[in-house]
Structures are given as structure tokens and as C-alpha cells.
Amino acid sequence: MKNCIVAQSGGPTAVINASLAGVIRGVIASQEIDKIYGAVHGIEGVVNDDLIDLSSIFYKDSRINRLVHTPASYLGTCRHRLPLEDDNAEVYEKIYKTFDKHNIGYFFYIGGNDSMDTVDKLNKYAQKIGSDIKFIGVPKTIDNDLAVTDHTPGFGSAAKYIATSMREIVLDSQVYDIPTLTIVEIMGRNAGWLTAASALARSERHKICAPHYIYLPEVAMDVDKFVDDMVKAVKKHRNVVVAVSEGVKDKDGRYICEGGTPGETDAFGHTQLTGTAQALAHEVRKKMDIKIRAIEFSLLQRSSAHIASLTDVNEAIEIGEFAVSAAIDGATGVMIIVKRLSTNPYIVELCTFNVAEIANVERKVPLEWITKDGNDVTNDVVEYIRPLLEGESYPRFKHGVPHYITRHASNT
Amino acid sequence: MKNCIVAQSGGPTAVINASLAGVIRGVIASQEIDKIYGAVHGIEGVVNDDLIDLSSIFYKDSRINRLVHTPASYLGTCRHRLPLEDDNAEVYEKIYKTFDKHNIGYFFYIGGNDSMDTVDKLNKYAQKIGSDIKFIGVPKTIDNDLAVTDHTPGFGSAAKYIATSMREIVLDSQVYDIPTLTIVEIMGRNAGWLTAASALARSERHKICAPHYIYLPEVAMDVDKFVDDMVKAVKKHRNVVVAVSEGVKDKDGRYICEGGTPGETDAFGHTQLTGTAQALAHEVRKKMDIKIRAIEFSLLQRSSAHIASLTDVNEAIEIGEFAVSAAIDGATGVMIIVKRLSTNPYIVELCTFNVAEIANVERKVPLEWITKDGNDVTNDVVEYIRPLLEGESYPRFKHGVPHYITRHASNT
Numbered sequence: 001m002k003n004c005i006v007a008q009s010g011g012p013t014a015v016i017n018a019s020l021a022g023v024i025r026g027v028i029a030s031q032e033i034d035k036i037y038g039a040v041h042g043i044e045g046v047v048n049d050d051l052i053d054l055s056s057i058f059y060k061d062s063r064i065n066r067l068v069h070t071p072a073s074y075l076g077t078c079r080h081r082l083p084l085e086d087d088n089a090e091v092y093e094k095i096y097k098t099f100d101k102h103n104i105g106y107f108f109y110i111g112g113n114d115s116m117d118t119v120d121k122l123n124k125y126a127q128k129i130g131s132d133i134k135f136i137g138v139p140k141t142i143d144n145d146l147a148v149t150d151h152t153p154g155f156g157s158a159a160k161y162i163a164t165s166m167r168e169i170v171l172d173s174q175v176y177d178i179p180t181l182t183i184v185e186i187m188g189r190n191a192g193w194l195t196a197a198s199a200l201a202r203s204e205r206h207k208i209c210a211p212h213y214i215y216l217p218e219v220a221m222d223v224d225k226f227v228d229d230m231v232k233a234v235k236k237h238r239n240v241v242v243a244v245s246e247g248v249k250d251k252d253g254r255y256i257c258e259g260g261t262p263g264e265t266d267a268f269g270h271t272q273l274t275g276t277a278q279a280l281a282h283e284v285r286k287k288m289d290i291k292i293r294a295i296e297f298s299l300l301q302r303s304s305a306h307i308a309s310l311t312d313v314n315e316a317i318e319i320g321e322f323a324v325s326a327a328i329d330g331a332t333g334v335m336i337i338v339k340r341l342s343t344n345p346y347i348v349e350l351c352t353f354n355v356a357e358i359a360n361v362e363r364k365v366p367l368e369w370i371t372k373d374g375n376d377v378t379n380d381v382v383e384y385i386r387p388l389l390e391g392e393s394y395p396r397f398k399h400g401v402p403h404y405i406t407r408h409a410s411n412t
Numbered sequence: 413m414k415n416c417i418v419a420q421s422g423g424p425t426a427v428i429n430a431s432l433a434g435v436i437r438g439v440i441a442s443q444e445i446d447k448i449y450g451a452v453h454g455i456e457g458v459v460n461d462d463l464i465d466l467s468s469i470f471y472k473d474s475r476i477n478r479l480v481h482t483p484a485s486y487l488g489t490c491r492h493r494l495p496l497e498d499d500n501a502e503v504y505e506k507i508y509k510t511f512d513k514h515n516i517g518y519f520f521y522i523g524g525n526d527s528m529d530t531v532d533k534l535n536k537y538a539q540k541i542g543s544d545i546k547f548i549g550v551p552k553t554i555d556n557d558l559a560v561t562d563h564t565p566g567f568g569s570a571a572k573y574i575a576t577s578m579r580e581i582v583l584d585s586q587v588y589d590i591p592t593l594t595i596v597e598i599m600g601r602n603a604g605w606l607t608a609a610s611a612l613a614r615s616e617r618h619k620i621c622a623p624h625y626i627y628l629p630e631v632a633m634d635v636d637k638f639v640d641d642m643v644k645a646v647k648k649h650r651n652v653v654v655a656v657s658e659g660v661k662d663k664d665g666r667y668i669c670e671g672g673t674p675g676e677t678d679a680f681g682h683t684q685l686t687g688t689a690q691a692l693a694h695e696v697r698k699k700m701d702i703k704i705r706a707i708e709f710s711l712l713q714r715s716s717a718h719i720a721s722l723t724d725v726n727e728a729i730e731i732g733e734f735a736v737s738a739a740i741d742g743a744t745g746v747m748i749i750v751k752r753l754s755t756n757p758y759i760v761e762l763c764t765f766n767v768a769e770i771a772n773v774e775r776k777v778p779l780e781w782i783t784k785d786g787n788d789v790t791n792d793v794v795e796y797i798r799p800l801l802e803g804e805s806y807p808r809f810k811h812g813v814p815h816y817i818t819r820h821a822s823n824t
Contacts, residue, residue: 012583012584012587041588071583071584160812165718168711168716168718168814174484177488177490182711200812206818206821207818207821295708298707298708299707300577300712303583303584306577386812400802409619
């Protein structure tokens with residue numbers, strides 16, 4: 001009987017470990033796969049033969065349950081992009097050395113765009129060398145920017161955090177009898193799904209009409225027009241709250257924040273965006289002498305398992321389990337996708353899809369879901385997002401703080 | 413039968429409306445007080461006769477329950493400090509005009525230091541003019557800096573948010589195999605209670621030893637020493653997370669953030685502190701070329717009712733109810749205080765205390781609860797804070813977002 005490896009890649013989410021738990025459960029329930037190993041720091045752990053025997057840690061349901069509710073990547077993660085074989089054949093040889101050594105028949109990679117590229121490359125390499133190892137992509141990203149699938153695990157919980165925190169900020173912003181402007185910056189370099197989720201903070205019934213404006217990266221931002229929007233909004237609503245994507249760019253494609261704070265490049269060559277809200281606040285201050293606050297949700301929006309969406313958590317587990325069944329059924333070079341059959345009632349089904357058509361494609365918010373003025377989203381996006389937030393999945397607390405599990409101390 | 417007024421003042425908290433709900437419940441249960449009015453925007457609402465009839469809104473338990481779980485000041489708030497009578501007698505006359513018009517016998521003021529000063533002044537004025545209106549202070553502040561009382565409602569929930577979010581940030585910070593530094597900025601101009609609460613994110617059993625350092629405003633910060641701490645910590649722990657109070661100052665009493673970002677003054681003359689973490693990150697970057705992130709909890713830490721402490725919520729309600737009983741029993745010029753009888757098991761009792769001795773006094777973290785190096789807290793402060801976080805008080809959710817109540821739409 002063959003063993004399998006599972007790994008996590010890219011930025012963490014509140015439910016990336018629920019996906020891992022799903023894969024573990026799937027393997028435990030199967031008759032076809034023996035042991036499950038976790039690769040530490042994504043594909044790097046496979047290259048370096050840095051594996052953990054997950055079977056010996058998660059033999060108890062109670063441990064798997066704690067894993068389900070723990071945010072951030074239990075196994076560690078990476079942004080390592082697998083090179084083309086022509087550029088570095090040695091990496092592929094090392095990977096297969098690990099596979100051979102541990103009698104691996106299946107590899108599950110939990111991640112986003114870059115990770116699907118790795119799954120695709122490994123699958124093509126396997127075909128070339130005649131290996132029958134199955135490579136399955138398990139979708140994960142708060143950005144919700146994977147192609148083909150209706151949505152991605154991680155997005156629902158981040159969206160729930162954003163809608164909830166935004167509503168709390170809106171209530172807080174209205175308590176003083178003075179005009180105020182609050183600019184909230186939300187993650188998303190190129191896709192505005194998370195920023196769009198701030199619209200769910202609104203409630204017509206409770207007269208919560210903020211955030212008053214929402215700016216996605218899909219539409220070029222004219223900073224003068226933005227300042228103008230703010231001045232008018234404060235005149236009309238007095239206490240104004242707006243949501244802006246960290247990735248908003250001007251018409252020439254330059255990040256707005258680059259003007260405000262020196263752009264930093266992260267360790268992976270991506271521009272580290274921060275300070276978009278601050279840069280915009282700075283511009284508005286030139287025109288309006290009122291209290292202006294810039295808030296960044298920062299890491300909180302991707303790691304807040306304490307307010308995860310039950311729908312998201314359950315789907316993450318199911319997709320993990322489905323990935324195992326699909327692999328056993330012979331699928332390879334595929335990612336598990338979610339097909340939405342109906343929004344109301346919310347019904348989805350899981351399928352497999354050729355990973356080559358998903359890798360390296362970025363799915364953005366359709367322009368018809370953004371208002372003509374480019375400063376709000378339509379109701380369609382709200383209806384699309386709403387079911388993904390449904391239900392609360394709370395971690396167990398101990399002494400008032402969530403009782404999370406870590407790789408460094410798995411035995412407690 | 414006399415009526416009463418209740419008002420909210422100062423910065424909002426996650427449980428300031430639980431205090432309000434307690435006062436409303438106390439009045440509804442009493443035989444001695446007829447109607448309860450809410451003054452809009454604190455004492456300003458009394459001066460301007462801007463009152464809401466709360467009896468007609470909160471006649472149903474289900475509404476009171478929603479109020480309990482709604483963050484930010486339902487009635488609106490202010491930072492209006494009542495002038496001395498000698499400076500502005502007209503304000504006092506206006507206040508009494510409102511009192512007379514509505515047949516007021518009791519005034520409950522939910523707030524912090526400044527608000528207790530108002531209660532004290534109103535009480536002294538009443539004594540002078542021979543009024544028998546009772547003035548009661550109901551404590552509220554996330555800063556936990558009120559004198560005499562063991563702690564203040566609002567602190568426990570903010571502390572729970574901070575410990576929880578800090579633990580989530582710590583897990584998130586450890587996922588990549590590269591050295592990182594995360595500096596988290598926490599509210600507290602002069603008192604470091606909230607920043608100290610970040611220590612509760614640690615868990616020896618789970619090998620979570622971050623935040624590695626904690627810097628309170630009670631101790632002067634030497635920026636060179638701070639940078640040195642960071643360099644050593646990254647060498648030792650690789651992924652370092654530290655907590656700093658927004659109010660840390662150098663040995664000459666200058667805010668650290670003043671060097672980093674231009675200091676802004678808020679509408680109330682207080683220096684608006686922001687950018688302390690960023691200013692410090694900037695200093696560390698000069699010495700270390702690693703990924704450094706600055707995170708501010710900002711408004712989130714005071715408005716996150718979605719993760720309120722059950723102990724805090726229950727105490728806020730009880731203190732509100734107790735305030736009504738005390739007033740009916742004839743108390744005036746007092747604030748309700750919490751006396752801790754035991755930490756383990758946690759037992760407290762409520763009493764009244766002369767508000768004149770509480771107003772304008774700031775209670776800081778005792779220096780013996782801060783380590784000698786000034787970069788951590790002792791276990792005593794952890795033991796003191798722990799019971800205040802105990803238990804979870806979740807709001808009801810609707811369509812995945814908390815179902816809060818607002819003054820603008822109370823009838824839904």
C-alpha cells in the first residue's frame with residue numbers, strides 16, 4: 001500500500017488547516033492509502049526530505065478538531081515556485097528521491113495560483129518519466145482569485161472577518177458628534193473580492209449604510225476624484241467610512257501606496273503593499289480639516305480563526321476529503337473545484353478540473369459587478385458572497401484565549 | 413415617581429452598551445424610578461435637552477439582549493468636560509432645566525476619568541443648590557486606568573481581543589522559513605494594561621513564547637536598546653513578535669511616534685497617537701534587512717463585541733443594575749467599584765466609592781509588575797488579567813454578520 005504527502009503553500013488562511021484536516025481524515029478513512037506525511041514549508045519540505053508523520057500525531061479525533069480550528073499553516077508554508085525541469089532537473093530528482101524513499105503514491109498540495117503551477121509541473125514531469133504518482137491541487141486563498149472554481153476556501157472566513165469588523169468600525173465611527181473619515185485598507189493586490197466583502201457590513205434595515213464607498217483594484221483610481229468623493233460624502237453623511245483595496249492603482253498601473261510609503265519588496269519579490277489608506281488619508285487632509293483615520297486589517301483578516309465561517313470551514317474539510325477520493329479514483333493533474341448549483345438555497349458540488357487551466361490565471365471581480373463610478377460594488381457581488389459567510393465556527397477557548405495547536409508542540 | 417437619565421461618555425468599548433442595558437434593567441425592575449431617558453452624546457444631550465425615551469424602545473428583553481452585545485456607544489458619546497460653575501454657570505442652569513422639565517431624580521454616567529469628573533462636579537453643584545438628584549458614575553474604559561476599582565468594564569473584552577488576535581498573529585508570523593519581525597501597536601496613552609494583556613497570547617504548553625517582548629508606557633523607552641533587543645531576538649527566535657504601547661515615550665517624555673509620523677491632535681486636544689510601531693520598524697530597518705511588519709489594532713480592539721469576554725459583559729450588566737440600586741438607596745457622588753476578593757477562584761463584590769477620589773486619577777501598571785529590563789511584564793499581571801478574559805459572549809449573527817442594534821433604527 002502506498003503512502004501520501006500533503007503540503008501547504010502560499011499565504012496562510014483561517015481554514016488552511018481545515019483543508020489539511022480534511023486530507024488527513026480522507027486518508028484515515030481510506031483503505032487504499034497507508035501513511036500520511038506532511039512536508040514542512042511546502043514543496044521545499046519535499047525537496048529537502050523534511051517530513052512529519054501526521055498519522056502518528058492525528059490519530060485522535062480531538063486533535064484533528066483542534067487542527068480544524070487553528071489558523072495559519074500548521075506545516076509551515078513557502079512561496080517557492082518550482083523551476084522548469086529544463087532549468088533545474090536536480091530539484092525534480094530530489095523530489096522523486098523523497099517520493100521513492102517514503103513509498104509515495106499521492107501528493108496533495110494545498111495552495112493558490114503558484115501552488116497549482118507546481119502541481120501542473122509535477123504532473124507533467126510524472127507523465128514524462130512514466131510515474132503513476134497522483135498530484136492533486138487543494139484550493140486555498142483568501143483572495144478568491146483562482147479560476148474556474150466558484151470560490152476558494154479561506155475567502156469566506158476572511159470575508160466574514162472583514163464584514164464583521166467593518167460593521168464594528170462603522171458603529172464606532174458614529175459615536176462622536178463631529179465629522180470623521182475612516183479609510184479601511186483591505187488585502188488584495190489585483191482582485192477586489194475581499195474589499196467587496198466589506199459591503200456586507202451594510203444593513204438597510206438597521207440604517208447602517210457604511211462603508212459609503214468601496215474601491216477595488218479592478219478599476220483605476222483617480223486620486224483627485226477620490227478626494228472629491230470623500231469631501232462630498234462627509235458633507236452628506238458626516239461620519240464616513242470607506243473601504244479601499246491595498247492594490248488600488250492609478251491609470252498608469254502604479255500602486256497608490258507607492259507615493260505614500262516607500263514600496264518594499266517582500267522576500268518573494270512581490271511588492272509589499274502597505275500604507276494605501278494612509279497615503280489616501282494624507283491626500284484628503286490637504287482638502288479637509290477633520291479627524292481622518294487610516295486602518296489596515298493587515299494579517300488579522302487572514303488569520304482570524306476565532307470568527308471563521310462555518311460554511312468555509314466545512315467546505316475546506318470536504319474538499320480535503322474529496323481530494324483523497326479523487327486521487328484514489330485515479331485523478332491526477334487536477335484541482336478540486338466548487339461548482340455553485342444555486343445561491344438561494346445555497347447548493348454546491350465538488351468536481352475535479354485540469355490544473356493546467358487554473359495555474360497562473362487570476363480571477364478578478366467582473367467589471368459588471370462594479371458600479372459605473374468605480375466607487376462601489378453592485379448587489380450581485382453581495383448576493384454572491386453572502387452564503388460564504390453563513391454560520392459561525394468557533395475554536396475551543398481555554399482561559400479566555402483560543403486553544404490552538406502548533407507543529408512545535410503537537411503532543412499537548 | 414421620579415424619572416432618570418443615563419448617558420455614555422468617552423471612547424466606546426465592546427461592553428459600554430452592556431452597562432447601559434444593566435441600568436435599563438435596573439430601572440425596569442425598580443418600583444422607585446419611572447421612566448429612563450438616554451441623553452444623546454453624553455452630558456451634551458442633557459445640556460441641549462436631547463433625550464431619547466429608552467423605556468419605549470427597550471420594553472422587550474430581546475431588544476435589551478441585542479443592546480448587550482452591540483459595541484460602541486448606542487447613545488453616542490462626547491469628550492465634553494463640564495466647566496467649573498464659576499467659569500460657566502449657564503451650563504449648569506441648562507442641565508437643571510432639562511432635569512426639571514423631565515422630573516429627573518437620578519443621573520447615571522457611564523464613562524472614564526473625565527466622566528467621573530463630571531459626576532463629581534454635578535454632585536457638588538447639587539449639594540450647593542440643595543438638589544436631591546442622585547449622581548452615580550458607572551465605570552467604563554478599555555484602558556483600565558480608573559483608580560480604586562480592581563478593574564473597569566471594557567478592559568476584559570479588549571484584553572481578550574488583544575490576546576486572541578496576538579496569538580493568531582504569532583501563528584501567522586511563523587509559517588515562512590525566513591526571519592521576520594512583527595511589531596504590534598496597542599492602545600494606551602499612559603497606562604499599559606492593554607499592552608500587558610498581549611502576554612496572555614503566550615502558552616508555554618504549546619510552545620508559543622511570543623510576544624517575545626512587551627513595552628509599556630510606564631517605562632521610558634530607549635530606542636537604541638529597543639533595536640538591540642530586536643536584533644538579538646531575531647537571532648534567537650527567528651520569527652519575532654513584540655507588543656508596544658502606542659504611548660511609549662523616551663526618557664524626556666516625548667512620544668516615540670512623534671519622530672515617525674507627524675503628531676496629530678484629535679478634536680479633543682489629545683495627541684492622536686498612531687504610527688509608533690511604524691516609527692520603531694523604521695529604526696530597526698536601519699540595522700536589519702529582514703521582513704518587518706507594523707500592525708496596529710486600532711479601533712478594532714475597543715469595538716470587537718464579536719469576541720467579548722463573558723465575565724466582562726456580565727460584570728458590566730451587574731454594575732449597571734447595582735448603580736440603580738445604589739441610587740435608590742440614596743447614594744450620590746459615587747462611582748461603582750469592583751473589589752476583588754480572590755483571584756483563584758475569581759470572586760468580586762461591588763461597592764460604591766466617593767467619585768471625587770477617583771476623578772482625574774490615572775491608575776498605571778505598578779512598576780513591580782514590569783521586568784527590570786523594561787521589556788516585559790511579570791507573571792503577576794498575567795494572573796491579574798486572566799480571569800477578566802474568561803468566557804465567550806457571542807452576539808447573534810444574521811446572514812453571517814453580527815446582528816447589532818443602532819439608535820438610528822431601534823425599531824427593527
